[in-house]
Amino acid sequence: MSRYLTDRLARYAVFAGAAVSFLVLLAIAVFIFRGGLPAFKEIGIFDFLFGAVWRPGQDQYGILVMIVGSVAVTAGSLLLAVPLGIACAILLAEVAPFGVRQFLRQAVELLVGIPSVVYGLVGMVLLVPAIRQLGGPGYSVLAASIVLMAMVLPTIISISEDSIRAVPASYKEAALALGATHWQTIWRVLLPSARSGIIASVVLGMGRAVGETMAMIMVIGNSITFPTSPLSPTRTLTGNIAVEITYAGGLHRSALFATGIVLFVLILIINSIAVISLKRGGHAQNLA
Amino acid sequence: MPRISPRATQRIAMACVWGGGVITVLILVVVIGYVLVQGIPGLSLDFLLTPLKAVWQEEVASQLSSLALSTLWG
Numbered sequence: 577m578s579r580y581l582t583d584r585l586a587r588y589a590v591f592a593g594a595a596v597s598f599l600v601l602l603a604i605a606v607f608i609f610r611g612g613l614p615a616f617k618e619i620g621i622f623d624f625l626f627g628a629v630w631r632p633g634q635d636q637y638g639i640l641v642m643i644v645g646s647v648a649v650t651a652g653s654l655l656l657a658v659p660l661g662i663a664c665a666i667l668l669a670e671v672a673p674f675g676v677r678q679f680l681r682q683a684v685e686l687l688v689g690i691p692s693v694v695y696g697l698v699g700m701v702l703l704v705p706a707i708r709q710l711g712g713p714g715y716s717v718l719a720a721s722i723v724l725m726a727m728v729l730p731t732i733i734s735i736s737e738d739s740i741r742a743v744p745a746s747y748k749e750a751a752l753a754l755g756a757t758h759w760q761t762i763w764r765v766l767l768p769s770a771r772s773g774i775i776a777s778v779v780l781g782m783g784r785a786v787g788e789t790m791a792m793i794m795v796i797g798n799s800i801t802f803p804t805s806p807l808s809p810t811r812t813l814t815g816n817i818a819v820e821i822t823y824a825g826g827l828h829r830s831a832l833f834a835t836g837i838v839l840f841v842l843i844l845i846i847n848s849i850a851v852i853s854l855k856r857g858g859h860a861q862n863l864a
Numbered sequence: 865m866p867r868i869s870p871r872a873t874q875r876i877a878m879a880c881v882w883g884g885g886v887i888t889v890l891i892l893v894v895v896i897g898y899v900l901v902q903g904i905p906g907l908s909l910d911f912l913l914t915p916l917k918a919v920w921q922e923e924v925a926s927q928l929s930s931l932a933l934s935t936l937w938g
């Protein structure tokens with residue numbers, strides 16, 4: 577086969593792969609929107625998004641509790657994961673000797689590979705009873721935040737490490753030559769230069785936190801109440817769909833699809849912010 | 865407020881950075897360690913290979929082969 581033909585075939589194959597991926601995504605979006613739009617029509621967007629009562633038996637569908645639950649858990653997990661993740665990224669990119677770096681990187685990759693149900697299981701058996709000692713039922717925003725922290729850590733660590741490494745060596749050399757200590761160089765030169773990549777890592781971690789379902793169902797309690805403290809249970813948007821979809825029908829089912837639309841849009845916005853942030857970083861580094 | 869010397873700041877910061885690494889490894893060790901410690905005693909060839917049908921017939925609630933097959937199939 578001529579090289580020219582191989583080249584063309586490969587190009588068509590790659591194009592077909594990309595087109596199929598796009599079509600699958602489009603089909604999922606159309607399916608969710610077709611399922612959810614009747615609920616928006618019947619309930620009203622405002623009542624659906626800001627209604628505080630979710631009682632499918634009485635045709636009351638307000639997802640504010642779930643939105644607050646998802647936001648609380650995501651914020652909690654990021655509060656724990658961001659300092660830890662950035663510390664780990666600095667350790668990997670700048671501080672640790674070669675052997676430790678290799679070991680830690682393997683550990684981070686292993687963390688990615690653990691299925692979410694295993695995180696949920698360990699959280700349920702170890703964390704929940706421990707948190708119960710502090711008060712409340714144990715199934716709580718705090719338990720969910722800690723479990724999610726472990727799950728978003730690898731995203732934050734690996735992207736932040738890459739962005740710290742991508743800072744031109746001349747920046748570091750200049751800072752050190754001016755008499756800055758290693759830490760001053762990291763804090764005042766490397767981290768600000770890698771800012772956009774670090775922000776992107778946090779935003780991508782946020783996307784994962786919002787979308788996580790299985791582990792959340794197992795440790796958050798799933799009660800439809802506003803969380804009044806880190807120790808109180810609540811329900812997330814994803815958990816709401818997973819818990820109720822098996823027995824839902826009619827408007828109830830449509831309302832769950834509408835919850836999916838809210839999630840879809842939320843994650844689309846979060847990912848767009850991450851992409852924009854990463855692009856800005858690339859631009860800044862090109863300028864440098 | 866007393867000024868902390870750059871050297872002391874460096875020491876504190878490096879301790880925090882190493883602490884971050886240790887905590888990450890600890891999370892991994894706890895999750896994997898706990899699952900292994902709890903799970904390994906229950907593992908056996910029978911557990912993996914006995915068909916699920918036996919669960920109802922013999923009231924043994926720990927057979928996995930059908931579930932394993934359906935997982936691989938799906």
